[in-house]
Amino acid sequence: MSETLTPEEIEALFTRADGAFLFARWGRPIVPVVFGVQDATLATVKGAVEAVVALAGHSMAETDPELGANLMMFFFRDWQELLAVPDLDRLVPDLAPLVARLEAEGANQYRIFRFDEAGAIRAAFVFLCMDADLGAVPAETLALGQVVQTVLLWSDRAFTGRSALGQLADGRVVLRPDIGALIRAAYDPVLPAMSREPGHALRLAARLQAPS
Template sequence: MTPQEIEALFTRTDGSYAFARWGRPIAPVVFGVEDQTLAVVKGAIEALCHLAGHDIAETDPELGVNLMVFFLREWDELRGVPDLDRLIPDLAPLLDRLEGIDANQYRIFRFDEAGAIRAAFVFVRMDAEMSKVPAETIALAQAAQTMLLWSDQAFTDRSTLAQTPSGAVVLRPDIGALIRAAYDPVLPPSAHDPSHALRLSARVGAAL
């Protein structure tokens, strides 16, 4: 991946460069799925953590859990989740906006003093389009998009996933190499200078 391609993946619609990776072990919890799908989602998160060389944990000592994944049919279901409005300020107007644009997924990140990801909330609405997608594919895509703070327009034109000749859906090798490179301990946990993409590019080249 060229530095320009990497820079684009972390450049937001307002033109700012914003990169962050997790700064603590990921302690996930999943709501709204059966046990079989729960195992699939947690398995995808574990696989991405293994790829990145990052730890996964049962609990976070400060927060209990720090990655909350919600599967739902309608955005309105979240209005009835106890205390969710305390975790996510301005929840009501956010849900109004998501309903207005007919969104089927949304992610919110929280950060620590160093700018690293401290917690994340992932919402997947199983609309008609999303319901056609296998659980394994949804889980892998959401895990990949939660490992780093990507641009809000990073994957509008091309998915994080690819299909093998046999028909299996896998993480794109370049995205996998980028995630692995992003967790190199030599690099900072967060960055706002586009020159950071040059350092990532050098490590991606070595990882591919």
């Protein structure tokens, strides 16, 4: 593993399967809410949010003036449970067809992002269907992985070949240092909150090289 991502590697992380480059970060403080977990797991998830937000140099808040909470994470055993969540169909249009499609695909996770007028992330919905595969993942690992994948608008294939997380010699799972450095660079206030220009990867790469 190289210690620093190349511009080409960064560009690939934000280039979608259709070939379009799209980068976006949060444009407002993150306000998480978690459904379907016990208190211990709730603390684990919120701890992961706090850690990644601090890494990014971003901020959290007690409430979002528009939505109340803007990062909503749902843990459940069956996709059909989502259809019983009050008013979720108002927040997620076409919820029933989406649930039917995810069930048919055998999916165990799905993320939806909403954006403000500048293209920055204003809300995210994370759905985790706790099948045997996800159920076998330690809560700390699952929470960290999901938060990392939500703090930026990554490509839909960004981590299909290699996880954003790595394992230390003692067995602990942590965020890969190169991905952590990229998240920090992405939240540089000098940079735009959204870009469709592949050249944005060069600006991010330049900040990885800058002395801390």
